[in-house]
Amino acid sequence: MKKVMNAGLGLMMAAAIAAPTQAEDVKIGMITTLSGGGAHLGVDARDGFMLAIEQAGRDDVEVLIQDDAQKPDVAKSLADEFVQREEVDIMTGIIWSNLAMAVVPSVVRQGTFYLSVNAGPSDLAGRLCHENYFNVAWQNNSLHEAMGEYMSTEGFNNAFILAPNYPAGTDALEGFKNRYTGELANEVYTQLGQTDYAAEIAQIRASGADSVFYFLPGGMGIAFMKQYAGSGVDIPVYGPAFSFDEIIIGAIGEAAIGVRNTSQWAYDLDNAANQAFVSSFREKHGRTPTLYASQGYDTARLILDALEVAHPDDKDAFREALRAADFDSVRGDFRFGTNHHPIQDIYVREVVANGDGVTNQLVGVAVEDMQDVYVDQCSM
């Protein structure tokens, strides 16, 4: 008798646990870079994303997180596992464009939604755009383009431009040249992962340029800026926010003071959603969020907002809800273009002293309502 009761109780409990997973639970698969030289980008994107999920307090949303170690093959096999075995409804998290190109096209073709927290390669905005793919960060070229325009309006007419020799690097310089109207003193490609820039800095000194624009993410940017500051060259430096996030300028130190950079977000942007985000992120993690954290946070909030309207199983309704982008973005105004990439303001920030360290301070707007140039190539 007791046995039967126990079995019955067990069955009831199993039913109680199993029932909601059938219809309502939402599974999100996050593949991001949590180890290796580029780890701080992935860690911040994850922390921002999970902060929004925790704040929502919904126990029907499950997030699975895996580390891709910045390797395309690892990301691809993790994606297959998420889609086929875990049957996730939504995927997100990839930082690097080469990894995104390996994963995203097949994921969205299989009917899973993908929301990009960071990577925005040009193909996914144009030729390979897809109804299930949304980019909540930016198209890769955007911040560089905005800087090109900003430097032109500031009256610079002889810029020295520099980037690593890989796809995102050439995209960066192409993007910059798109809106920059002045002359170029020189255009230099460095090795990816290069850490000594003495030769390039000597070229900058000898070039007679009136400004320097560079895109060197991660450790490359730290190395360049420290060496630049020690070299005695005083030509002003500009770049996208990727070269000057809070972690990078923290490592560069005082040498970064005065540098201006373009970003779609700043931690001191004056809106209620952003203030709430920055203070709760600081409270939880004890550091100032980077733009990557803001992108993770926005992505999660967009998903949560769309879940209020429809479950991802109802693909058309959920897609419409995403497209509407009704959430309060921490970057202020935010809407999607027809290729599901953001139309947003790009701001200019300046690195200033802050107590013992340095920090980015909002200066103004570089370009309002900026849309990427690949939207016309998208057939959606």
Place this chain on the structure above:
Amino acid sequence: MTLSLLFEQLLNGLQLGTMLFLMASGLTLVFGVMGLINLAHGSFYMTGAFVTAWVTGTTGNFWVGLLAGMLAAAAVGAVVEFAVIRRLYHRDHLDQVLATFALILIFSEGTRWLYGSSPLWLNVPDSLAGSVMLPFGVEYPLYRLAIIGMGVLIAMGLYLLISRTRLGMRIRAGENDREMIGALGVDISTLYTLVFALGAGLAGLAGATIGALQSVQVGMGEPVLILAFVVIVIGGIGSIKGALVGALLVGVVDTLGRVLLPDLFKLFMEASAASGVGAAIASMLIYILMAIILIFKPNGLFAVKH
């Protein structure tokens, strides 16, 4: 290309060369004396940089940090030799490569566990900040000049150590005939530990000085390690003189190639394509150099006879 720019780039090449020499000398000593291929040499470079950044941050004194970083790398080297490397001397090179590769992974993850994955702070000391005026109107960073000076001093020190001291005599004897010096009553295992710690200490010193110029982060040692291997292959594996000449050659060729090649391609190509192609060829240049040298000198420039 003006004369002053060329002179400045030569100095840059020299500075890169002296740093490579610090890495390559340890690598080539360990190979010459113990016959060991040590892939984990880059980990000592990283250890030196991290300890220097940490101690400098705590004490506020770069020089204390630099000394601590160098000693820590040497100590870690001695411990690793005692615990792991010692078991590898009689194994073949493939086993050594596998085991020391495992050490790289352990060091990298261990460092990440201790210090986190964000890069650390380490700045050039105030006394060496800024730049100085040199002949030909070249304004050159004082710190890089100091690195060149330090490299010259260490090269001379190593030369004296190996040619004039009892330890050096044993090292040379070890290179020539390992069994014989053991038979002659030299405490061979202490000698091996000393040589290994010396190499690790030099790598740590290189990591610490470069850390102040670049960024201190996990995995910083591996790109340098690859260059150091190119250096010792060019110079002749086991030869300190070869390591010095190879390091300076690689430093100067790499630096000048990066600057001159894009300009060269601009003579007959469109500017933006030329900088892309030039940069791509420049990154291969030292490997091309290595291939050419090996065609004429298959054992390197200063081949060691065994």
